[in-house]
Amino acid sequence: MRLNEDDLYRQSTQYKHWSFTPSDLTRLREKTNAHAAAQVQLHIAQDRAERAKLAPLDVASAPDSGANTPNGNGAGTGANTPVPGGAGDKGGEVDCLTMDEEKMVVDKFCETAMKLGDFLKLQPDVTATAIQFMRRFYLYNSPMTYDGTKISKTAFFLALKLELGTRAGSASDFASRLPKTTRDDIVAPEYTIVQALRFNFEVRHPFRGLKGVHLELEDMIHANYAGVARDGRSSADLRAEALAALQVTGGDEAEGKLGNIYAHAKDILAMAAQLTDAYFLYTPAQILLAAHLLAAPALTTFYLGTKIPSSSPAAPKILSTLQSCADLLSSHRSYTKNPAANKHGWADTDPPETKRAMKKLRACKDPTTQDLVALNAGKKRDVVRDGELEEGKAKRRKLNREMAEKESDSFWGPELKKEG
Amino acid sequence: MGMSPALSPRPNPPGSNAPFNAAKAKPLVHLLNHKTVPSPSLTSAATTPGGPDDGLAEEMNDGVKNQFIFGSRLGEGTYATVYRGHYRDDPSKLVAIKKMKKNTEWQDGINLDSLREMKYLAELHHPHVINLIAVFTTKDENINLVLEHLPRGELQDIWKDKEIAYGGADVKAWSNMICQAVWWIHENFVLHRDIKSNNILIAADNSLKLADFGLARSFANPEADMTYNVITRFYRPPELFLGSSHYGGCVDMWSVGCVIAELAVRDWFLPSETDLAHLGVITEVFGVPTEHDWPGISKLRFWKEQLENTPPKRPQPLSWWRSRMPLIGEAGIDLVRGLLTMDPVKRLSAKQALEHHYWSATPRPQKRENLPRKGGKEAERAMGEQLKRVGPEADEEKMAKIARKLDFGAMR
Known part of the structure; x- marks a missing residue:
């Protein structure tokens, strides 16, 4: 049995579940956005109604004018109540993010996460994961529903566990490296995340x-290349052409230049590839060759030529x-x-629409x-409370199952065990 | 390998009554394998306000969950409970549902073994690797792994049960299935790191399935260190006892050699009492390796304390192998010795093992339907027993391993 890398890639969940056409990606985001906006x-309407009940006298006044918001426990909840037009407007529609705005916000979350990875001195693979x-x-979730800072902390811890195994350290250790973060903050959203993943x-x-x-x-x-170029060029030919593509004459100079190209392409993969939809729209091989193409167009064209002749019908499509x-x-x-420019200078200058x-x-x-954290604790409580209900359900299920087994028996006949 | 077949976004909505014969003809097994997991349908309108408070991810999860029905409990342990289950639309199609318990003592969220098992099984679909059919959460936040139902126990039961008679053709068929599985995972850059005869399970059709990926990992970058404290002792290769932290598929191949040898001798092949003693057991058979047989050995971390002052010893001669393993013949012995080569560089890779002349030598491998096996009812009863048994072995192994002992991987 012969397998090529494409066959293997097509077995991956990244291909099966996380690769999209641009229009599929847009439709999925639209759906997520519409659902979350609803x-x-x-929930904001319910929240307002609750508050109106609690403070009926304040109804007419601007909801956020008081220094004391009625809900002291929900951090951030008070700030969530929008004050669109001022007094009297509080029953109006909330101005939700559009799909495009959501995407900008998620990109921003990811940029912040990248800085967090640098701050924690994590390996590039962990940060990228x-x-x-x-x-x-x-x-599958909206930034209106789940806060990016919270999700990113847990996403990092999950990536650490998966990439470093037992060397990931404990959730408490990880929390202690982050500002104002507890172990619960790290662990509580984990199920929500793995489910969406x-x-x-x-x-x-x-x-x-x-x-x-x-x-x-x-x-x-x-001139050490062990492979054979598709068109039968010798290793000396390849060397001459590679040097020409690099616009150098000697091997030492070429090596230095090659090193710079590699570093440049790697930066593109570490940043632009992470902060765009590249992974959803292209395969890893396409992404790395595209980065290499940006770093060194002539050399990359030469390199591709050693793999697939430019006369091949697939060549223009690949290019x-x-x-x-x-x-x-x-x-x-x-x-x-x-590539020598300040690596992260760009990250402090959000475009105005992102702001x-x-x-x-x-x-x-x-x-x-x-x-x-409270949400997670609440779920656990529900389970305890619903324990009896679960039991009833289990009984019902058992009856259903027995029915089904009986039915299948009457269709297929009983098991043959007596004869065996 | 083509593209996944074009499928409607919601091929098997909860409660739908798929035509009976259609469900029979085209098993809906590969939920992770193909795009049959109901993605929230892209076309349907968003939930209306006032509807259930479920996000799209939850909707998708429910779509998976509703396809399965929990049945009787097969066993329960500290970390997981295993249920027999079946498809909602076809009760004759059995699955095993491994419900991971949420341990309140566990401070670091979902445990590493479960994460690894889900990670690798989701990527590795092969006829001889246990099939992870689906994963879902229940509202108590337990993760449930839906695995294929493998009712015939472990490979280890076969050689241990003296009432079962088997011959060279049977060993060949079993060995070949194991080599195929390991070849596949290595082609996918995954190391299993715990291959042994009780991690190899037997399906209803007698085919073998490699299970328990709780210690698996991807091939490391060449510069990265890996732990040498993996693989159950009897199956652990010498380089790990010598503290090698850079390795590839060769570590699994030694284990494969041990499993085949075990089948051939119907006994443990390299049994030992402690980790420290095990290298002595290995050298008893394979001699004391020198820098000449194994270039670089003296640079391994524990070589000085473990081997430097050991008196020289010759490996057992071919006649020793012939007397111990008549069941697999000359070709089989050659394969086993190729797999149990001390120097990991010279050890057969999975690909080389599959190219070995053993497979084409007589006798031909046994046909799958004729392979000997344990009785059905008895095996199923034994399964429950096995799952309750968490005694002495648990003390010896790391706590994390308990979870895997109790999984479906331990079923028989």
């Missing part, structure tokens, strides 16, 4: 593939896919042609899902 409207967990999570925990990153390309190119410039992926990556504002969306978010958070 919930936000409902955590960010992809967040991106996947927010396909559909229990798929493997993220296929482009980093190792990029390293492979880099090593192959190094072999080529040293155009890589180009569109490269366009996506270079559209991100972290992208720079000059607006973040501000808008403050007024349309779902009040029922802001305190995740």
Whole structure:
């Protein structure tokens, strides 16, 4: 049995559950957004009604004018009540985030998460996995429902456990490295997250593939390349062409330049690839080649030529896919042609529309899902309370099952065990 | 391997009555394998205000959950309860549902073994790897793994049960299925790290299934360290006893060699009392390796204390193998010795093992339907017993391993 890497990739959950066409991705986000917006409207209205009951005299006045908000426990809930038009307007529609705004907000969450990863000095793989967990999570959940800072902490801890195993450390240790964070903050949202992740925990990153390309190119410039180019070029030919593509004459100079290209492409993968929809729309191989294409167009074209001749009918298709992926990556504002530039300078300059969306978010958070620790504790209580109900259910199920078994017996006849 | 078949977004909505024969003809088994998990249908309108407070993720989860019915409890342990279950729309299609308990003592959320098991089984679909059919949560936040129902126990039961007679053709068929499974997981860059005969389960059709991925991990980057404290002792290769923290599929291949040898001798192949003693047991059979047989051995972490001052010893001659393993013949012995090569670099890889001439030598591998097996009812009863048994072994192994002992992997 022969397998190629494409076959293997098609077995992965990343391909089966987390790869989309652009229109599918948009439709899923639209649905998530519409659902969440409806919930936000409902819950904020309920919240207002509650408060109106508690403080009937304040009804006419502006809801947020008082220094004391009625709900002292729900951190953030008070701030959630929007004050759109001032007094008298409190029954109106909440101005929810649109799908596009949600996406901006999620991108912002992921940028912040990337800084958190740097702050914690985590390996790039762990940070990238955590960010992809967040991106996947927010396909099925809205930032209006779940706060990005809270989700990111747990996403990081989950990524740590999965990438480092027993060396991940405890949740308490992890919490202690974060400002104002307890163990409960880390653990409470975990089920919500793993459910939205559909229990798929493997993220296929482009980093190792990029390293492979880099090593192959190094072999080529040293005329050590063990593979055979599709068109039968000798290793000396390959070396000459690689040097020409790098616009250098000697091996030492080529090596230095190759190192810079690798570093540049790696930065693109570590930032732009994480902060755009690249993982949803392209395969890891496409992403790494697109990053390499941005870092060194001529060299990448040469490299592709050693794998697939430009005369092949697939070649133009591959190139155009890589180009569109490269366009996506270079559209991100972290992208720079000059790899020496300040790496994270871009991250402090949010575009104005992102700032607006973040501000808008403050007024349309779902009040029922802001305190995740209490929510989690509440669920556990429900289970205890519903214990009896569960039992009744179990009995009913048992009856149903026995019925079903009887029916199947009458259809197929009884088991043959007596004869065996 | 083509694309997943085009499927409607909601092929099996809860409560739907799929045509009976359609359900028969096309098993709805591969919920993780294909896009048959009902994604929240993209076309339907959003929930109306006042509707249930479930997000899309919850809706998707319920879609999965509602496809299965819990049946009788098969066993219960500290970390998991295993139920027999079946499909809602076809009670004749059995599954095993492993309900992971939420341990309040567990301070770090979902435990690592469960995460690893879900992570790897979701990616690895193969006829000889236990199939993770679906995963869902119940509202008490328990994670439930829906696994294929493997009612015929463990491979270990077969050689232990002296009432079962088997021959060289049977061993060959079993060994081949194991090698295929390990080849597949290695092709997917996954190390199992706990292959042993009671982690290999037997399906109703007599095929073997590699189970228990609680210690599995992906191949590491070359520079990253891995723990050498893995793999059950009897099956652990010498390089791990010597403290090697960089390894690949070769560690699993030693374990495969031990399992095949076990089948051939119908006994433990390399039994020992302690970790410290085990290297002595290995050298008793394979001799004391030198820098000449195994270049680089003297650089391993524990070589000095473990082997440097050991008097030289020759490996057992071929005649020793012939007298111990007549069941598998010359070719079988050659394969086992290839797998049980001390130097991990020279050890057969899974691919090389599958290319070995043992498979084409006589006798031909037994046909699957003719493989010997334990009786059905008896095996199922034994399953419950096995699951309750968490005694001495639990003390010896790490606590985390209990969860896996109690899983479906321990069923028989």
